[in-house]
Amino acid sequence: MDPDTYRKVVGRFATGVAIVTTRVGDLDHAMTVNSFTSVSLDPLLVLFCAEKVARFHGAVLEAGVWGVSVLPADMEDASRFFAHRGRPVDGQLVRWPHRRGDSGVALFDGAIATLEVATSAVHDAGDHSIVVGEVTSLGMPSDGPPLLYHEGRYKSL
Numbered sequence: 003m004d005p006d007t008y009r010k011v012v013g014r015f016a017t018g019v020a021i022v023t024t025r026v027g028d029l030d031h032a033m034t035v036n037s038f039t040s041v042s043l044d045p046l047l048v049l050f051c052a053e054k055v056a057r058f059h060g061a062v063l064e065a066g067v068w069g070v071s072v073l074p075a076d077m078e079d080a081s082r083f084f085a086h087r088g089r090p091v092d093g094q095l096v097r098w099p100h101r102r103g104d105s106g107v108a109l110f111d112g113a114i115a116t117l118e119v120a121t122s123a124v125h126d127a128g129d130h131s132i133v134v135g136e137v138t139s140l141g142m143p144s145d146g147p148p149l150l151y152h153e154g155r156y157k158s159l
């Protein structure tokens with residue numbers, strides 16, 4: 003079993019796409035993810051997986067709070083931008099209208115769903131950490147079909 007075959011096999015599982023955000027001091031961090039998953043109704047728990055080498059990994063562990071903005075099909079450009087390794091972090095949100103939740107994290111105005119989350123557990127998982135958290139706010143700022151990711155490509159319904 004080689005990594006390329008593994009990627010192809012798991013890539014057949016279609017997902018949505020979200021941008022997770024966090025804030026350390028006055029610096030906003032953001033990263034494209036497709037590992038976002040709802041976990042529990044009582045209490046309300048969600049998770050995403052953060053690659054340990056991503057800058058977002060250290061930032062979200064330090065902050066303890068994060069936002070999730072679920073992307074509509076017309077925000078593929080945002081998904082590409084926040085997946086680009088090594089982009090400047092400072093001012094990276096300026097192109098994307100957003101508001102701040104009570105926890106201070108950015109939530110995108112164009113998102114079809116938003117959540118604010120407080121980290122409740124971090125599980126070690128190989129080259130990633132599984133970040134689990136309790137939901138502290140919910141929103142649906144925009145409407146529209148979701149952005150999908152399948153077999154390494156963006157798709158829409």
Ligand SMILES: Cc1cc2nc3c(=O)[nH]c(=O)nc-3n(C[C@H](O)[C@H](O)[C@H](O)COP(=O)(O)O)c2cc1C
Pocket residue numbers: 019032033034035036037038050051052053054055056057058059081084085086087088151
């Ligand atoms: C569709 C898509 C989904 C992704 N999902 C994840 C994910 O779930 N977890 C992760 O750590 N990186 C994921 N990535 C990669 C990160 O977005 C990418 O490494 C990013 O540049 C990290 O930013 P940072 O180094 O500023 O934290 C994904 C990329 C794409 C294009």
